[in-house]
Amino acid sequence: VTIGVARESAAGERRVALTPETAKKLVAAGARVRVERGLGRFARFTDEAYADAGAELVDGDPLADADVALCVQAPSVAAIAAMKPGAVLVGALQPQADEARGAAIRERGIVAFPLERLPRTTRAQAMDILSSQAGMAGYKAVLIAAQLAPRFFPMLTTAAGTIRPSKVLIVGAGVAGLQAVATARRLGAQVECFDVRPETREQIESLGGRFLDLGVSAAGEGGYARQLSDEERALQQQRLAEHLKGIDVIVCTAAVPGRPAPKIVSAAMVAGMKPGSVVVDLAAETGGNCELTQRGQTIETDNGVVVAGPLDLASQGALHASEMFARNLYNFVSLLLREGTLAFDWDDELLSKTVWPERAAG
Numbered sequence: 001v002t003i004g005v006a007r008e009s010a011a012g013e014r015r016v017a018l019t020p021e022t023a024k025k026l027v028a029a030g031a032r033v034r035v036e037r038g039l040g041r042f043a044r045f046t047d048e049a050y051a052d053a054g055a056e057l058v059d060g061d062p063l064a065d066a067d068v069a070l071c072v073q074a075p076s077v078a079a080i081a082a083m084k085p086g087a088v089l090v091g092a093l094q095p096q097a098d099e100a101r102g103a104a105i106r107e108r109g110i111v112a113f114p115l116e117r118l119p120r121t122t123r124a125q126a127m128d129i130l131s132s133q134a135g136m137a138g139y140k141a142v143l144i145a146a147q148l149a150p151r152f153f154p155m156l157t158t159a160a161g162t163i164r165p166s167k168v169l170i171v172g173a174g175v176a177g178l179q180a181v182a183t184a185r186r187l188g189a190q191v192e193c194f195d196v197r198p199e200t201r202e203q204i205e206s207l208g209g210r211f212l213d214l215g216v217s218a219a220g221e222g223g224y225a226r227q228l229s230d231e232e233r234a235l236q237q238q239r240l241a242e243h244l245k246g247i248d249v250i251v252c253t254a255a256v257p258g259r260p261a262p263k264i265v266s267a268a269m270v271a272g273m274k275p276g277s278v279v280v281d282l283a284a285e286t287g288g289n290c291e292l293t294q295r296g297q298t299i300e301t302d303n304g305v306v307v308a309g310p311l312d313l314a315s316q317g318a319l320h321a322s323e324m325f326a327r328n329l330y331n332f333v334s335l336l337l338r339e340g341t342l343a344f345d346w347d348d349e350l351l352s353k354t355v356w357p358e359r360a361a362g
């Protein structure tokens with residue numbers, strides 16, 4: 001099996017789908033590994049490290065003769081169209097997000113595994129790119145908030161007097177939100193967090209956060225949240241608005257699968273916050289949890305509240321994010337490799353539920 005990895009083409013993407021560590025493991029499993037020269041430059045992996053791991057460095061397009069292509073974001077339509085018919089493509093492919101991309105995958109007969117489709121079962125955890133990348137995003141979002149805030153996060157007792165700790169509210173306690181709770185706690189802030197899934201209370205508390213009970217519980221299917229009803233949303237909004245007056249920093253991480261981000265922090269709520277407060281909205285990519293969030297921008301309101309909607313947060317921690325992403329991919333590709341050749345066990349739901357286009361049953 002020949003595995004090919006090209007440099008990422010999406011703007012701002014610093015991560016890579018293969019590290020020297022996973023290259024070495026794939027070579028040991030009998031694969032031939034070919035990477036484009038300069039692949040790991042922005043994630044800080046050198047060509048020498050890949051070569052030492054047993055990978056071949058190539059100057060042209062390593063996808064063109066690959067049986068398996070690995071990527072973080074989907075390659076360009078032209079690169080997909082140049083792949084071997086029937087080759088495997090694995091990564092955060094989002095085939096439905098771009099019609100031309102989806103068409104190129106179909107027309108070339110590519111066996112695509114968009115890993116964001118992976119069922120989130122216990123066995124799949126080691127391959128779960130959504131979780132591994134959300135951890136970095138939650139961590140970075142808190143650091144951005146700390147950087148934008150005109151205050152300390154920890155309590156300080158100094159000769160110049162005592163400084164109160166910052167009050168940080170994390171909205172949503174999924175993977176990103178829980179990492180945000182942990183990170184803000186390590187910086188010494190007083191941390192509160194809420195979610196509509198009641199089981200998050202224990203998780204938040206185990207990280208040293210306080211569960212903010214807004215009286216709304218909306219657990220949905222597969223361990224995810226469902227969308228709130230109008231009444232539930234109104235109740236959540238009313239209780240939250242009152243509470244936000246005492247909050248210094250909000251980090252938003254709430255999401256509902258397959259839907260735009262739920263709008264939780266309204267413009268009126270931000271108008272009621274103290275000057276110098278900060279909102280960092282990690283959900284900016286899917287529309288934002290805050291009504292004022294602008295994709296990729298940092299704005300300041302008339303009452304002196306800064307609202308940031310950073311994009312590419314996982315990419316900002318490209319070295320560790322890549323290590324985790326590449327291990328996720330390695331673990332998934334291991335399901336397809338048998339004694340150095342490709343084999344598809346379509347009875348395995350991790351394959352059959354992830355593959356795109358969906359295969360007819362039987």
Ligand code: NAD
Binds near residue numbers: 128176222
């Ligand atoms: P996500 O990114 O889809 O959502 C983030 C959080 O936002 C979720 O906790 C959700 O409950 C919350 N949310 C949605 N609407 C809200 C609202 N109106 N107000 C407040 N909060 C709201 O979720 P995720 O981080 O990808 O994963 C969520 C959960 O899925 C995990 O915490 C875990 O329980 C489960 N999960 C399981 C596995 C596994 O077993 N393999 C892997 C990952 C996640």
